[in-house]
Amino acid sequence: MILVGQYDSPFVRRVAIALNHYAVTFERRVLSVFQEFDAFLKVNPLGKAPALILPDGELLFDSRAIIEYLEAEASEGRKLTPSNGPLQRQMLSIEAAGIGLAEKVYERGIEFSRRSPGTHDPVWIERLDRQINSTLEWLEAELISDWFVGSDMTRADLAVAVAATYAAEKLPKHYDGEQFPKIEAHRQKCEALPAFSSAAYSATEARATGWTPEID
Numbered sequence: 001m002i003l004v005g006q007y008d009s010p011f012v013r014r015v016a017i018a019l020n021h022y023a024v025t026f027e028r029r030v031l032s033v034f035q036e037f038d039a040f041l042k043v044n045p046l047g048k049a050p051a052l053i054l055p056d057g058e059l060l061f062d063s064r065a066i067i068e069y070l071e072a073e074a075s076e077g078r079k080l081t082p083s084n085g086p087l088q089r090q091m092l093s094i095e096a097a098g099i100g101l102a103e104k105v106y107e108r109g110i111e112f113s114r115r116s117p118g119t120h121d122p123v124w125i126e127r128l129d130r131q132i133n134s135t136l137e138w139l140e141a142e143l144i145s146d147w148f149v150g151s152d153m154t155r156a157d158l159a160v161a162v163a164a165t166y167a168a169e170k171l172p173k174h175y176d177g178e179q180f181p182k183i184e185a186h187r188q189k190c191e192a193l194p195a196f197s198s199a200a201y202s203a204t205e206a207r208a209t210g211w212t213p214e215i216d
Contacts, residue, residue, distance in 0.1 A: 001026040004040070005033075005049035007199060008206035010102035010166040011063040012050040014158055016199035018067050021158075022074045029053075032209040034114075064099070067155065080155045091149045091156045094142060098159030101135045104128050105167045113210060129174070132167070136180050143182045146189075153190075161190035165201050 003019065003026050005012030019026050033040050033049050043051040044061040052060040060066045071081055082088045108128045111120050139160055142148060148156040164187040167175035177184030190196050 001055060002029050002053040003027070004029045004031050004043050004051040004053065006030055006205040006209070007202035008169070008209075009049050010106070010162045011048075013166075013199055013201065014063050014099075014162050015050050015052065015066050015070075017158060017162065017195050018070050018080070020195035020198050021080065022070055022078050024070065026052075030205065032205075034209045071155070080153065080158065082150055082154060084150075087149050091154045094139070094148045094156035095154075095159045097135050097139055098156065098161075098163045101132065101139070101160070102163035102166050104131045104135070105163070105170055108132065109170050132171075132174065136167075136175075136183065140180045140183050143186060148186075153193075157186070157190060161187050161196070165191060169201055169203065169206075 001019070001024060003012065003016055005015075005028075007013055007016065016026075016028070031040050031043075031049075033047055037047050040049070040051075041047045043053065043059060046061070048061065050061065050063055050066065052066045054060065060069055071079060074080075082091055108125065111125055111128075145151075147153055148160065160183065164175070164180075164183050168177070168187070177187075191200075
C-alpha cells in the first residue's frame with residue numbers, strides 16, 4: 001500500500017497511525033496539496049489528502065472512508081471500534097468531534113497562511129475560534145477515564161489526539177494544554193505509543209509548503 005500525503009496533515013496522520021496500529025505495511029508518497037496540486041489531482045479528483053493506493057492499484061480517498069476500510073479488514077484483536085452499540089455510538093460522536101476540530105483548525109490556518117495580508121475575515125475567524133474552543137471544552141468534559149470510550153483505545157482517541165497535536169502545532173497561542181489538562185495528558189500518552197510516534201507530526205513538511213505556526 002502507498003499512503004499519499006504529508007505528516008503535517010491530521011487527516012494523513014490518522015490514516016498512517018491506523019495503518020501502524022493494524023500492522024499494515026505501507027510506503028508513503030510525500031505530496032503537497034498546495035505545491036504539487038496537479039499531481040495530487042491524479043490520485044484524488046478533489047486534490048485532497050490523504051489518498052491510499054491499494055496493492056492492486058485501486059484508490060481510496062478521504063480519511064474516514066480509508067479507516068472504515070482498514071477497520072473492516074483488521075483482525076478482531078486490533079479493531080478500534082467497540083462492538084457494543086451504545087459504546088459504538090459514543091465513539092462515533094467523539095470521533096466526529098475530533099475530526100471536526102482538526103477541520104476547524106485547518107480552516108483557521110488557511111486564513112493566515114494562504115490569504116493575502118489584509119484579506120482576513122474577522123467575523124469568520126471569531127466563529128472558528130468559538131467552534132474550536134467549544135469542541136475542546138466538550139471533549140475535556142467527555143474524557144472521564146484513560147480512554148474516551150471503554151477501557152481501550154478506539155477511533156475516538158485516535159481522532160482527538162491527532163487533532164489536539166495539530167492544534168498545538170498550528171495554533172500554539174490558542175491551544176493551551178493547561179486549560180485542557182485532560183486532553184493534553186491524553187494527547188501526550190497517545191503520541192508516545194509506537195503507532196503514533198512512527199508517524200509523528202512533521203513541522204519540516206509543513207514549512208516546505210509555506211505553513212508556519214500562527215504566533216502573532
